[in-house]
Amino acid sequence: MAHTAHVHGQHYSRADLAAAARNRLVSVGEQWTPLRSTVFQALADFDRPVSAYDVTDAVSAASGRRIAANSVYRILDLFVANNVASRVESANAFIANAHPDCPHDCIFLVCDRCGRATHVDDDRITGDVRSAAMAAGFTPVRPVIEVRGICANCA
Template sequence: MEIMAHPAHSHGQHHSRADLAAAAQARLKSAGEQWTPLRATVFAALAGYDRPVSAYDVTDAVSTASGRRIAANSVYRILDLFVANNVASRVESANAFIANVHPDCPHDCIFLVCDRCGGATHVDDDRITGDVRSAALAAGFTPVRPVIEVRGLCANCA
């Protein structure tokens, strides 16, 4: 996942794959959640992909890694927990998930989703997402999580 930071936005630590699981574990624990063996396996499977993947892809990978069939609803619950705690992001238009490479940085994501290869580029622009939140508030709506996605072709597929 490519990260392009807006000048007014700083991530602090950008975790590599090598220390990403430790950062995710620390984030969950700081939120009062447990890092169970199944959660660790689900995160490892999710982080093993370089593009957004479905919960069924993660379920298959976890089932293969554990040597037994894991229920998809269990994986969905874990992925939802990961999203709620900023450990993963959900690409809504693709009904897919991707590991968050900076789980300690809460912000609204903008995804550029390639219709050909399925890749997603994560762009941070707090000005745009702040404007979306402000527009919602001005309309009397309390935003929880803006979803901004642009569908098209990535540079490699264009």
């Protein structure tokens, strides 16, 4: 996947973000089922990366019945594979993608105190990482770049 400098839309309202996520899944031939919608809404309601179990608990509370964690895991994996959500690897957590209609490599700044992750787009850096991998004879699929530290609010 070639990644170049780009401008993307930021979906600020909850409804706009959910519509963008739905449109993204539908555009790749996936269905936007009621459970997928509920999982996405639960994920988008968090202001920090969360575990699949956190999402499962939120979906279970919203639906009034216990939802199986493995169902939520499958949906989150589908979301990540289709750019609807991102996985913060170092925290084993997920976060809704604020612009699912824009494929790119993400850089996350993860605060070790509050747990929030700031998403940074810098195609130059991620392009350099991809180029370095290819120069070493490696085919990059999904670079993961995360910086752990302390955010400005916690400093």
